[in-house]
Amino acid sequence: MRMVRAASKVMMIEYDGRINAPFSFFLNTHKNPNTQDSLSVSLKLFHLFMFHFKISLPERALDGRCLEEREMLGLINLSFRPLTELADPRRIAKFLDVRNAEPDEDRDGAVEGGTASQRLKDIAAFLKDYETLVAHHIRSADTRERLAASYLACCERLRRAVGGAASSSAYDIRAMSSTDFVGCMKVVYSRPKVLLGDAKSDMHLLRDRAMFMLSCEGLRPGEICNLRVKDLFQGPDGLLSLQVAVNKKHRKVVKSSTPLPKGASSNTPYATVRMIHLWPFTRDALNDYINGPRSQAIAQSGEDRTSGFVFIKSTGDPVASRQAVSLRFSQMCDSLHQAGHMKIEAAPRRGDAKKDELSSYTMRHSAASYFYASKMQELENKESVFDLMKARFGWTDKSHMPEHYAKRGIVDIATVQVNEIYTEMRAEVDRMAPPNDVTKIQRTE
Numbered sequence: 001m002r003m004v005r006a007a008s009k010v011m012m013i014e015y016d017g018r019i020n021a022p023f024s025f026f027l028n029t030h031k032n033p034n035t036q037d038s039l040s041v042s043l044k045l046f047h048l049f050m051f052h053f054k055i056s057l058p059e060r061a062l063d064g065r066c067l068e069e070r071e072m073l074g075l076i077n078l079s080f081r082p083l084t085e086l087a088d089p090r091r092i093a094k095f096l097d098v099r100n101a102e103p104d105e106d107r108d109g110a111v112e113g114g115t116a117s118q119r120l121k122d123i124a125a126f127l128k129d130y131e132t133l134v135a136h137h138i139r140s141a142d143t144r145e146r147l148a149a150s151y152l153a154c155c156e157r158l159r160r161a162v163g164g165a166a167s168s169s170a171y172d173i174r175a176m177s178s179t180d181f182v183g184c185m186k187v188v189y190s191r192p193k194v195l196l197g198d199a200k201s202d203m204h205l206l207r208d209r210a211m212f213m214l215s216c217e218g219l220r221p222g223e224i225c226n227l228r229v230k231d232l233f234q235g236p237d238g239l240l241s242l243q244v245a246v247n248k249k250h251r252k253v254v255k256s257s258t259p260l261p262k263g264a265s266s267n268t269p270y271a272t273v274r275m276i277h278l279w280p281f282t283r284d285a286l287n288d289y290i291n292g293p294r295s296q297a298i299a300q301s302g303e304d305r306t307s308g309f310v311f312i313k314s315t316g317d318p319v320a321s322r323q324a325v326s327l328r329f330s331q332m333c334d335s336l337h338q339a340g341h342m343k344i345e346a347a348p349r350r351g352d353a354k355k356d357e358l359s360s361y362t363m364r365h366s367a368a369s370y371f372y373a374s375k376m377q378e379l380e381n382k383e384s385v386f387d388l389m390k391a392r393f394g395w396t397d398k399s400h401m402p403e404h405y406a407k408r409g410i411v412d413i414a415t416v417q418v419n420e421i422y423t424e425m426r427a428e429v430d431r432m433a434p435p436n437d438v439t440k441i442q443r444t445e
Contacts (some may be wrong), residue, residue: 001015003027022057026125026126029045029129045078045119046123062143064150074160080111080116103105112407122320135148174358176369178373184366192206192209195336197332198335199331205292220394240282251318258327259322298316300316367393371388418428
């Protein structure tokens with residue numbers, strides 16, 4: 001089974017070429033291409049599950065039934081497996097073998113609990129819509145009542161089956177300390193070649209510096225690459241402001257990989273459109289790029305193909321791949337880390353390598369942490385600071401994200417205080433210890 005796009009619609013196609021109407025209808029209730037891609041994976045998993053158990057939802061609906069307990073257990077087991085492993089029916093049977101006492105989440109190659117949990121929630125959402133669809137075709141009121149109860153119980157079972165990711169801690173926010181964050185911005189502003197790392201070409205150096213400085217302002221990658229020249233406003237005081245706008249209509253082609261602001265293609269009420277006052281060094285980086293390499297690329301191409309977008313490729317076309325942008329940010333952050341400028345305090349964790357990756361969100365998290373710390377010193381009112389953070393970083397009024405940064409701020413302050421106490425105590429020990437004392441010799445930093 002695969003998902004195909006046709007004009008503004010998407011369809012789920014069976015292996016024999018037939019359109020799976022229920023899956024297709026469900027996907028088209030969501031407009032965000034990224035959401036559709038994610039849901040299609042969950043639906044493929046559900047399709048493999050139904051094929052293995054020989055389940056026909058329409059036939060069961062006539063009896064007022066959904067899934068049985070043993071079947072739900074099997075679906076929960078399969079939710080931990082990558083789809084590539086489920087193409088072979090023999091492997092499905094192996095994973096569902098009750099004689100295998102090893103927990104599903106502990107088997108080799110298992111996806112994380114959060115991924116399995118989301119898959120099951122997606123399937124539950126589909127079943128909820130499907131029950132509404134088929135109920136209209138059942139004449140018996142008693143059967144409709146039993147069907148609704150069966151689907152409700154099944155959906156609740158799937159939604160609560162997996163707890164998802166482990167409890168978050170303050171260290172799950174991959175952010176630098178305020179001192180290191182400011183130091184990182186200084187070195188990128190004054191010595192942009194530090195972003196190159198092992199790369200030999202500096203063709204896009206000033207472009208990358210401008211993008212990096214915007215990430216230090218707290219902008220998401222999609223918001224950065226979605227920026228148009230008309231979204232920049234310079235006031236009489238020389239300060240530059242930026243309007244974060246959707247700008248989707250200015251794209252010639254919109255794909256699932258097109259960088260867009262969060263929530264631009266869905267009904268999720270993100271605070272997408274907002275105004276941000278930029279720091280002077282970000283203004284300089286933008287001006288250096290727009291008036292330099294960007295203007296040169298347009299002149300060399302012979303025509304303006306930018307559609308007004310600020311960040312363009314060497315061909316003069318707008319940057320149009322979210323994956324390429326993410327990769328470049330990872331390379332820049334890695335270059336800074338290797339040069340000793342990007343320092344992030346790590347905490348013991350459960351072997352989750354993805355949480356240790358450096359990306360543009362490292363700078364966004366650091367910007368939010370820095371904003372919280374500086375505004376708390378200025379206002380000394382947590383609720384006021386939270387409101388300002390929601391306005392600047394594009395969070396909804398009900399978002400709890402500012403609270404996470406507040407927790408991280410408390411941890412950082414406590415760490416600094418402990419380190420200061422340790423420094424004082426260590427200095428006192430060294431002052432009092434004889435020259436050859438073992439206490440002084442074994443000192444570690």
